[in-house]
Amino acid sequence: MTLHVQQRLGRCASTAGAVAGLLVTLASGCLDTGRERVSLPLRVAGVTPSPVAGAAGWTITLDGAELAFGPLYLCAGEQAGALCDTARLEWTGSALVDALDPEPRVAGALEGVSGPVRSWMYDLGITSLLTQQRPTALAAAIELGENSVRLSGVARRDERALPFSLVLPIQQDEATELGACVVRKSASDPFEHEVAGDDTALTVRFDPAPWVREIDFDALAEDALDDQAQRAVRNAIVAGARPSFEWGDAP
Amino acid sequence: MHSKNMTSTVALLLSILTACGDDGDEQSGTLSVLLEAEDTITDGLDPGEDVENVRDGWQVRFDRYIVAVGDILVRLATDSSVRANDSDVFVVDLSRVPPSGLPLWELPGLRAGRWDFGYSLASAAGAIQHESVDAANFEAMRAADATYLVAGTLTQSGGRSCPPPSLAAPGSRAASGTNAAGQICYENPTLTFEWLVPAKASFGPCELDGVPGVSVTEGGTQTVAATLHGDHLTFNGFPEGDEGGVLRLIQWLADCDLDVDGSVTRDELEAIPPSALAELDARYQLGGSPLQPLDSMWTYVVAQLSTQGHMNGEGECALTLP
Numbered sequence: 007m008t009l010h011v012q013q014r015l016g017r018c019a020s021t022a023g024a025v026a027g028l029l030v031t032l033a034s035g036c037l038d039t040g041r042e043r044v045s046l047p048l049r050v051a052g053v054t055p056s057p058v059a060g061a062a063g064w065t066i067t068l069d070g071a072e073l074a075f076g077p078l079y080l081c082a083g084e085q086a087g088a089l090c091d092t093a094r095l096e097w098t099g100s101a102l103v104d105a106l107d108p109e110p111r112v113a114g115a116l117e118g119v120s121g122p123v124r125s126w127m128y129d130l131g132i133t134s135l136l137t138q139q140r141p142t143a144l145a146a147a148i149e150l151g152e153n154s155v156r157l158s159g160v161a162r163r164d165e166r167a168l169p170f171s172l173v174l175p176i177q178q179d180e181a182t183e184l185g186a187c188v189v190r191k192s193a194s195d196p197f198e199h200e201v202a203g204d205d206t207a208l209t210v211r212f213d214p215a216p217w218v219r220e221i222d223f224d225a226l227a228e229d230a231l232d233d234q235a236q237r238a239v240r241n242a243i244v245a246g247a248r249p250s251f252e253w254g255d256a257p
Numbered sequence: 258m259h260s261k262n263m264t265s266t267v268a269l270l271l272s273i274l275t276a277c278g279d280d281g282d283e284q285s286g287t288l289s290v291l292l293e294a295e296d297t298i299t300d301g302l303d304p305g306e307d308v309e310n311v312r313d314g315w316q317v318r319f320d321r322y323i324v325a326v327g328d329i330l331v332r333l334a335t336d337s338s339v340r341a342n343d344s345d346v347f348v349v350d351l352s353r354v355p356p357s358g359l360p361l362w363e364l365p366g367l368r369a370g371r372w373d374f375g376y377s378l379a380s381a382a383g384a385i386q387h388e389s390v391d392a393a394n395f396e397a398m399r400a401a402d403a404t405y406l407v408a409g410t411l412t413q414s415g416g417r418s419c420p421p422p423s424l425a426a427p428g429s430r431a432a433s434g435t436n437a438a439g440q441i442c443y444e445n446p447t448l449t450f451e452w453l454v455p456a457k458a459s460f461g462p463c464e465l466d467g468v469p470g471v472s473v474t475e476g477g478t479q480t481v482a483a484t485l486h487g488d489h490l491t492f493n494g495f496p497e498g499d500e501g502g503v504l505r506l507i508q509w510l511a512d513c514d515l516d517v518d519g520s521v522t523r524d525e526l527e528a529i530p531p532s533a534l535a536e537l538d539a540r541y542q543l544g545g546s547p548l549q550p551l552d553s554m555w556t557y558v559v560a561q562l563s564t565q566g567h568m569n570g571e572g573e574c575a576l577t578l579p
Contacts, residue, residue: 190545
């Protein structure tokens, strides 16, 4: 058995120092928690559109890619979800993201306190709460007909051109995990930031190209059911490439 | 300064100085760490309609459920710079762990108090072979730098495989109807699998019912269990927290038998993107996956096996991947 025990040295000396500091603090009449209230603009953006290399040789040109985004929570711990009871920063609204427009647009304000954030979680316009029996569509999803995403475009291969459109709700329900956000930072996602009072903004940027790469356009070309397309888009949005989180740059 | 503040401050100073003087006389305790296997590993999973059952009719049994686990790390809850570690990693067959668990690690000399608890799933390379694991399996895991060796069987009277049409290679097998998505199915009532899986992960800090870690008492021995679950491959997502709400389904695995030979291999899993499986429909919510992107069903298997570390049964642990 290999055993290593480490004990902090000089406990008494450092404790006496802490007491001295406490005396000074009490003399000043207040205690400093080290945290300050923070409110910073939350912006959403897409990317400049370009043709997407899809599966089986199809090339996809998107002419519409809208995503209902929100709410968003930023957490102090490494893992969001059930282990994030209280978010350090939160935005409880929703916004419609034009994923084909790279220009940031203000969606609302992130409210909270300063300190480190190491994880995030968000819904896609349809949020579920433990106090409600059914998920609730927020304003952005309502704009999409109570859906989370609306895509349209043309897939081309050789001489064939296949127009397509798709709408899809992405939400928790009784069979999944009511009360939890549908997208949470993975353990493999790098994310860390020290939120400070002088932070100017956070921009969340979505790239729709991965959303359509796995669509089986051969099946759609044969008038097959579009279930595969919906699975492909849903999986790509919740378990595929993450949006980028860009700190700074006031609008 | 208020006189009340001065009085309480002096009292605080006196109590702290008194405690400092007791450094050399402080009592300590011992932490014994057990390895536990959830009964889904030792007993398997049965079909049925209850929450604990597999809802799509399959019975699951594990022949071997071998894991490389250890590297226990505890931190004093009130001062994380105070820590203790037992770095031993054992390769253990969880299917042969007794219900009372295996006492594999011990941490003596711990200050009385609450300690945050954590441990890791590691590589079999450099690990200690437990008596529950034979030499052949141990060497196979070491050679593959594997964390898990999972081998088992799915059975269902009337069970079928419905592989994605674009990837299926059933040869001369006769079709047996279609699934709800209109994909051709084939009779396949018994399927086997045997995988060497790299799934290193660290769990901790852990909590049970909102109470973090474990409390060590003066002069006593406290026991804590590293509990590994075995049913996450049947989950319809990656729940963080109470697993009571998950739906247990495994038809997706049967559909991964692309050549319908009764065996699901790593090669087959690697060839299948999740979007190709009709079974992974709206009943699944994959947004909490610890690995992204989920680009194949092999990645899905690795992701689920990476989440199975718990404490004292159902206690939840924060997950960190290397």
